[in-house]
Amino acid sequence: GAxxxxxxxxxxxxxxxxxxxxxxxxxxxxxxxxxxxxxxxQSLMLMATSNxxxxxxxxxxxxKDKFLINHASLTLSTLxxxxxxxxDSSFYICSARGDRAGAxxxxxxxxSRLTVL
Amino acid sequence: xxxxxxxxxxxxxxxxxNSIINCAYSNSASDYFIWYKQESGKGPQFIIDIRSxxxxxxxxxxxxxxxxxxxxxxxxxxxTQPGDSAVYFCAEIQLxxxxxxxxxxxxxxxxxxxxxx
Numbered sequence: 001g002a003x004x005x006x007x008x009x010x011x012x013x014x015x016x017x018x019x020x021x022x023x024x025x026x027x028x029x030x031x032x033x034x035x036x037x038x039x040x041x042q043s044l045m046l047m048a049t050s051n052x053x054x055x056x057x058x059x060x061x062x063x064k065d066k067f068l069i070n071h072a073s074l075t076l077s078t079l080x081x082x083x084x085x086x087x088d089s090s091f092y093i094c095s096a097r098g099d100r101a102g103a104x105x106x107x108x109x110x111x112s113r114l115t116v117l
Numbered sequence: 118x119x120x121x122x123x124x125x126x127x128x129x130x131x132x133x134x135n136s137i138i139n140c141a142y143s144n145s146a147s148d149y150f151i152w153y154k155q156e157s158g159k160g161p162q163f164i165i166d167i168r169s170x171x172x173x174x175x176x177x178x179x180x181x182x183x184x185x186x187x188x189x190x191x192x193x194x195x196x197t198q199p200g201d202s203a204v205y206f207c208a209e210i211q212l213x214x215x216x217x218x219x220x221x222x223x224x225x226x227x228x229x230x231x232x233x234x
Contacts, residue, residue, distance in 0.1 A: 044224045108160040
């Protein structure tokens with residue numbers, strides 16, 4: 001139970017294009033979703049927190065116009081990397097917090113690997 | 118953006134040995150800690166958690182120890198198996214810093230565990 005799906009799992013794009021990554025909670029309603037970025041052989045760094053129906057809260061140093069986050073429903077949040085450049089190549093991971101059968105859940109997606117050429 | 122960070126420490130063990138992975142956490146106000154396992158190309162998987170009012174918790178083959186005096190966590194894996202090879206991260210949360218803080222994890226550096234058959 002408490003499954004989070006991320007799509008796509010891998011994406012390659014040209015420099016200057018925009019890429020959208022989806023994060024879905026499949027069997028619970030996610031009131032909050034978190035987006036992390038992970039560079040190779042490094043830890044996960046929180047980029048932003050999004051609550052359904054409101055604007056995302058970005059961590060210091062993360063450009064909100066570069067990384068657009070939309071959390072329009074209780075089961076879907078999207079991260080759009082706008083005008084992607086090679087330095088944006090990374091592993092992007094979401095996690096979703098919500099309630100399932102009366103218990104707090106916090107589950108991670110499988111991640112999306114972005115390669116910008 | 119600039120990518121500055123430390124590479125992960127490594128731990129190599131023989132199959133059947135016990136493994137101890139250590140983590141120093143940063144916030145003395147954190148009241149909940151989680152250990153995650155991350156396999157290559159995948160998102161973090163929950164292993165075990167512990168609240169700050171405990172100093173030890175045991176699961177199946179795993180034990181987490183918490184020393185709040187020195188802000189240190191350890192994960193002990195008994196009879197380590199090749200399938201345990203992965204990167205292990207500790208994460209900390211302040212549960213009661215505010216209603217929306219649950220789920221906002223701060224990850225530790227991580228340790229690469231390699232188990233040799």
